[in-house]
Amino acid sequence: MKISARRVETATILDVSGNIDMSNSPEVRKALLREIREKGVTRVALNLTGVAYIDSSGVASLVEGLKASRESGSRFVLFGLSDSAREVLKISRLLKLFEVYDDETQAIAP
Amino acid sequence: MNPIAAKQPRDMNKSSKVTRAFLLKLELRSHPTLLCVIRGALQPLVEMLGFSAEHNREIIRAVDEAVANIMRHSYQGRLDQPIEVYCNRLQRRTNGEIEQGVEVLLFDCGPAVDTTKLEARPLDEVRPGGLGLHIIRGSMDTVQYKRAGRLNRLRLVKYARTSKGECGSAEEKPS
Numbered sequence: 001m002k003i004s005a006r007r008v009e010t011a012t013i014l015d016v017s018g019n020i021d022m023s024n025s026p027e028v029r030k031a032l033l034r035e036i037r038e039k040g041v042t043r044v045a046l047n048l049t050g051v052a053y054i055d056s057s058g059v060a061s062l063v064e065g066l067k068a069s070r071e072s073g074s075r076f077v078l079f080g081l082s083d084s085a086r087e088v089l090k091i092s093r094l095l096k097l098f099e100v101y102d103d104e105t106q107a108i109a110p
Numbered sequence: 111m112n113p114i115a116a117k118q119p120r121d122m123n124k125s126s127k128v129t130r131a132f133l134l135k136l137e138l139r140s141h142p143t144l145l146c147v148i149r150g151a152l153q154p155l156v157e158m159l160g161f162s163a164e165h166n167r168e169i170i171r172a173v174d175e176a177v178a179n180i181m182r183h184s185y186q187g188r189l190d191q192p193i194e195v196y197c198n199r200l201q202r203r204t205n206g207e208i209e210q211g212v213e214v215l216l217f218d219c220g221p222a223v224d225t226t227k228l229e230a231r232p233l234d235e236v237r238p239g240g241l242g243l244h245i246i247r248g249s250m251d252t253v254q255y256k257r258a259g260r261l262n263r264l265r266l267v268k269y270a271r272t273s274k275g276e277c278g279s280a281e282e283k284p285s
Contacts, residue, residue, distance in 0.1 A: 019149075022178045023142035053149065055174055056241035084167050091248045092241050 003031050011043040011108045017050030020058035028058060032065035032076070042074050045107040049080030059092055066098060075099065079107040132196040132215075140181045140191040140218075148195065149174055159199055159212055161270050168249035169212060169268055175242040176216050176264055184220030184262060193218050200267065211251075211269035222257045 001018035012035045020028055035041045044065070048054070062078070069076035077099040081089075089095040101107040134155055138144045149170050156166045177193060185191040193216065200211035228243065247253050252267035 019146060021142065021145045021174065022181065023145060053171075053174075055145075055171070055178060056245055057178065059241055083164075084171070087164075087167060088171065088245065091245055 001027065003027060005031065005035065008104075008108055010041075011045055012039070012041045013045045013047055013104065013108070015047045015050070019053040020051055020061075021053070021055040022057045025055070025057040025061045029061035029064055032061065033068055036065060036068045036072055036074055036076065040072065040074070043077070043108065044069065044074065045077045045079060045101075045104070047080050047104065047107075048078060048082065048085055051080075051085060052082050054085045054088055056088070056092070059088055059094065062089075062098070063094065077101060077107050079103055130198075132198045134195075134197040136195040138193050138195070139189065140185040140193055141189045142178070142181055145174055145177060148177055152197070155197055156212060159270070160210055161212070161268075165268065165270060169214070169266075172246045172249040172253075172266055172268075173214055173216070175245050176214075176266065179242050179246075180216065180218045180220065180262075180264075184218045184223070186220075191219060200269070202269065209269045211267060214266040216264040216266070217258075217261045219260060220262055223255060223262055225255060228255060 001016065001020060001024040003014060003016045006013050006015065014031055014035065016028065018024075032044065032046070035044045046062070046065070065076050079101040080103065081100060086095065086100075089098065134151065136148060136151055138147065152170050152173055153166065156169050161169065173195065177195070180193055181187070196215040196217075198213045200213050202209050202211065246266070250266045250268045252265065254265040256263045256265070
């Protein structure tokens with residue numbers, strides 16, 4: 001799994017590729033919290049286009065990112081979800097809690 | 111830690127846990143980097159058994175979460191402990207129609223599971239963690255835990271064409 005950050009206007013986009021599971025989900029959590037808490041970015045968009053699979057520990061990292069963004073008054077959005085990622089959020093009844101967009105343009109639109 | 115270099119695990123074969131031939135048997139250590147290996151091995155198997163793409167994902171997700179739970183809870187993060195996964199085809203006849211299914215058995219040598227703690231947490235509470243069991247139960251038709259001698263055994267079953275709750279209402283047998 002690889003994760004990298006890039007700046008687009010006022011947002012930070014975190015591009016993730018590979019599968020997110022128990023072996024690497026702490027890296028996702030760390031990257032999210034660094035942008036949201038440490039850097040104070042006002043909008044963080046997680047690009048999951050390159051993620052075919054995400055497990056419950058990955059979902060937990062997303063929930064931590066969501067909670068951190070709510071605490072700091074920033075926005076945390078997701079885009080490019082695979083069927084599998086969408087299903088695991090749905091089965092966890094978390095899909096409606098997240099701002100989910102189809103693509104990057106929508107995710108960073110004002 | 112390199113799982114290949116891990117010390118040999120305790121012998122799980124001392125217990126005659128499985129007496130019939132299985133389509134697939136995996137032996138692995140409790141190292142999280144091996145989760146992708148399990149998913150990769152299961153993918154072609156469930157495709158071969160004729161499940162839909164959505165059911166494939168559910169089966170793989172359930173097994174992945176179950177193995178991750180063994181690593182996290184039964185072995186408490188130790189990386190070199192033994193886990194065995196067996197997969198087999200099931201068939202059952204319901205209303206004159208044959209349904210294809212898959213049975214997955216998972217064994218570990220951890221301490222006996224406190225079954226009172228096998229309840230999935232309420233999902234109305236938004237917090238990280240505790241979702242694995244809910245995902246397993248939501249993905250499979252049957253989830254059964256049993257202490258088998260010194261081993262923990264988790265049995266997961268899913269049928270290709272069935273509605274939730276019907277499992278067990280018809281005769282099932284390995285095919």
